[in-house]
């Protein structure tokens with residue numbers, strides 16, 4: 001006769017963080033690189049093709065469309081909005 005025992009646990013943590021990216025004060029371009037067709041037409045400097053690793057990444061200190069300097073206040077990290085921790089286990 002064998003002695004069977006088992007245990008399994010799942011730990012899962014989810015969090016949502018928020019950052020506001022304001023548009024360029026000079027040309028209105030978004031503060032991020034995007035694959036959106038409207039972005040391609042209006043601000044081609046901020047457009048990246050689908051699959052490009054820069055998608056959804058902040059543009060940095062200068063607007064890639066008009067080269068204007070982006071003031072630090074144009075990107076504002078608001079912090080963690082919520083977090084959920086899940087634990088499930090069987091012994």
Ligand SMILES: [Zn+2]
Nearest residue numbers: 024027063066
């Ligand atoms: Zn601009």
